[in-house]
Amino acid sequence: MQQHVSVITLGIDDLPRSRRFYAEGFGWTPVFDNDEIVFYQMNGFILGTWLQHALEGDMQRSGLVRPGAFALAHNVGTKKEVQPLIDRLAAAGGDVLRPGDAPVHGGFRGYVADPDGHAWEIAWNPSFAMDEHGHITFGL
């Protein structure tokens, strides 16, 4: 069985507020949008931000809660890129959960919540090789 994820969908409350975080904070451009969802083409999969009631309807599961027990990480190429990106995400409507610092396993990272509370780790991790397309290969 192939080890792959095709789509990550985040439940959100307000499309323009969320879109500002991803567009102005990360600098990402949607590949599609309508009045309930925005899709971003990522490294081999799609990130979707979808109105939470629509996601709940599709999943046939109501009562999704936030902050959920998960985190998404966006790795950068150098240590010095971590904190400026955290600052830019905060200026675009994010909440800083943890400013950049060095974890015991090496590298440098911090956490920011998007306007809907979804956590993003911004990390420089020299032990995870990243190619020119942003693809990560595990290494320790």
Place this chain on the structure above:
Amino acid sequence: MQQHVSVITLGIDDLPRSRRFYAEGFGWTPVFDNDEIVFYQMNGFILGTWLQHALEGDMQRSGLVRPGAFALAHNVGTKKEVQPLIDRLAAAGGDVLRPGDAPVHGGFRGYVADPDGHAWEIAWNPSFAMDEHGHITFGL
């Protein structure tokens, strides 16, 4: 700014229970594990399943809740693969949220929650092109 996610980390309560779902249900092999985390190499990024208290500690944010407002999708190549995979995930400790059926936008999909409540959509989506590495490119 590159549009990429490097790691998806799911907060879990019980490592063997979670690992059984991913190993026996999806058929995935860890690339690393210790007594608090399991990593799986995915299509260009890493999936981590980490004891929730450790994730909360790293994030400096307590009180993460489940089921979170998000879903991960795993696409398969044909419609007829959807329901058998849902059944296999259920047999490996998952809870079926929605059996496979056809959404209005086409294709075929269902949802299963992993043993920690994290939702996986199992989908056949002929409008999202998938290459031999499982990489998805957006299309409608």
